[in-house]
Amino acid sequence: MKITDLRIRELQGTMEHPEPFWEERLVRPVDIYPAFRARGGNYSSSLGDGRYKMSAAFLEIHTDEGVTGISGPFSHHQGFIIDTQLRSLLIGADPIANELLWDQMYRTAIHGRKGETMMAISVVDCGLWDIRGKWMGQPVYRLLGGPTREEIPTYASALGYSLEPEAVTRRAQEIVAQGYKATKWFFRDGPSDGPAGIARNLRLAETLREAVGEDVDVMLDAWSSWDVPYSIKMAEHLAAYDIHWLEEPVLADKLESYVEIQRNSPILIAGGEHEYTRWGFRYIVENKAMDVLQPDIYWAGGISEVVKICTLAATFDLPVVPHGHSSHATAHVIASQPPNLCPIQEYLIKWNIIHQYFLKNKIEPQNGRIQVSWLDAPGLGLALDEDKIESERELNWRD
Numbered sequence: 296m297k298i299t300d301l302r303i304r305e306l307q308g309t310m311e312h313p314e315p316f317w318e319e320r321l322v323r324p325v326d327i328y329p330a331f332r333a334r335g336g337n338y339s340s341s342l343g344d345g346r347y348k349m350s351a352a353f354l355e356i357h358t359d360e361g362v363t364g365i366s367g368p369f370s371h372h373q374g375f376i377i378d379t380q381l382r383s384l385l386i387g388a389d390p391i392a393n394e395l396l397w398d399q400m401y402r403t404a405i406h407g408r409k410g411e412t413m414m415a416i417s418v419v420d421c422g423l424w425d426i427r428g429k430w431m432g433q434p435v436y437r438l439l440g441g442p443t444r445e446e447i448p449t450y451a452s453a454l455g456y457s458l459e460p461e462a463v464t465r466r467a468q469e470i471v472a473q474g475y476k477a478t479k480w481f482f483r484d485g486p487s488d489g490p491a492g493i494a495r496n497l498r499l500a501e502t503l504r505e506a507v508g509e510d511v512d513v514m515l516d517a518w519s520s521w522d523v524p525y526s527i528k529m530a531e532h533l534a535a536y537d538i539h540w541l542e543e544p545v546l547a548d549k550l551e552s553y554v555e556i557q558r559n560s561p562i563l564i565a566g567g568e569h570e571y572t573r574w575g576f577r578y579i580v581e582n583k584a585m586d587v588l589q590p591d592i593y594w595a596g597g598i599s600e601v602v603k604i605c606t607l608a609a610t611f612d613l614p615v616v617p618h619g620h621s622s623h624a625t626a627h628v629i630a631s632q633p634p635n636l637c638p639i640q641e642y643l644i645k646w647n648i649i650h651q652y653f654l655k656n657k658i659e660p661q662n663g664r665i666q667v668s669w670l671d672a673p674g675l676g677l678a679l680d681e682d683k684i685e686s687e688r689e690l691n692w693r694d
Contacts, residue, residue, distance in 0.1 A: 409570075480515055529541070563586040587614050588604070588616070623676055626667075
């Protein structure tokens with residue numbers, strides 16, 4: 296079997312959803328600058344009357360045996376790299392030789408070890424695994440060695456919801472009523488916001504704990520936007536609310552800062568969402584810079600690489616809870632790994648509405664869990680819902 300073509304399909308559609316879709320944004324590293332700190336966070340294109348313009352790019356990897364791998368969604372930046380830098384390596388290649396192709400893409404992209412190029416490699420790798428599963432008539436998790444369980448617990452990530460106490464209480468209690476045993480929320484304030492920001496952050500933690508009770512795990516995410524003294528101080532305060540973990544307190548490159556925070560924090564420190572490949576995670580695990588590792592399968596190197604990161608983590612008894620960009624690919628990886636290594640899956644509520652909009656077979660946890668039997672279609676189970684596609688165009692940067 297040979298790869299004959301790569302098609303990048305940009306799909307357009309219209310989603311109906313109560314306004315505003317994005318009620319609040321998270322704190323960002325660039326918020327140290329007042330002009331950025333004051334900006335809101337509307338990431339969607341509202342057409343009015345509860346209608347939103349939807350646009351997403353998906354990769355199709357075609358073969359001479361009629362088996363097509365699907366991967367996505369992803370950005371135009373990654374599409375450009377796939378089309379102009381990776382295509383020549385893939386056309387005519389054996390799609391089942393994914394280890395060979397990954398290594399060739401990695402070695403060719405000598406300046407792309409992290410960031411957009413590695414994310415593009417990740418997209419291709421997931422598409423190759425989809426081909427492998429379809430070609431063999433098996434779901435990917437079985438090809439990876441699973442299943443290791445019948446169901447996967449999930450936690451609800453509430454990115455984009457209002458942080459006003461009454462709204463937080465209402466939404467958190469709805470999440471618990473839906474069967475989730477854990478939920479993650481996102482801080483809006485950092486060191487630049489002073490004592491008032493600290494008070495708002497602690498109010499969020501207190502509100503969540505009061506809303507969900509003692510038996511539900513609460514995680515909080517600082518999205519790389521704090522510094523060492525602020526993180527340690529906040530961790531000490533957050534411990535009073537039995538916070539399960541504090542996520543990404545500082546920028547990903549500041550690994551020595553992570554070590555210092557981890558050593559001085561009374562609660563678990565999670566991170567790795569913005570780290571790449573087994574080499575990027577080596578320092579983290581060898582120095583236990585974090586208590587919980589969170590590689591993203593569509594960013595860190597694809598399914599092939601995240602499985603290697605899991606193996607690396609297992610040798611140091613560190614749990615892996617992948618960042619939830621793709622519910623399908625993530626579920627297949629988790630279903631193939633021991634439950635103590637990958638204990639739970641992230642479900643980003645609003646981003647899953649967006650990322651799965653054009654998919655026919657959506658993954659939506661029931662009673663806070665994903666049944667592994669839902670993943671039994673060959674490959675990754677990705678299929679496009681043609682009824683959602685109002686228009687499309689093929690992206691091509693080579694002409």
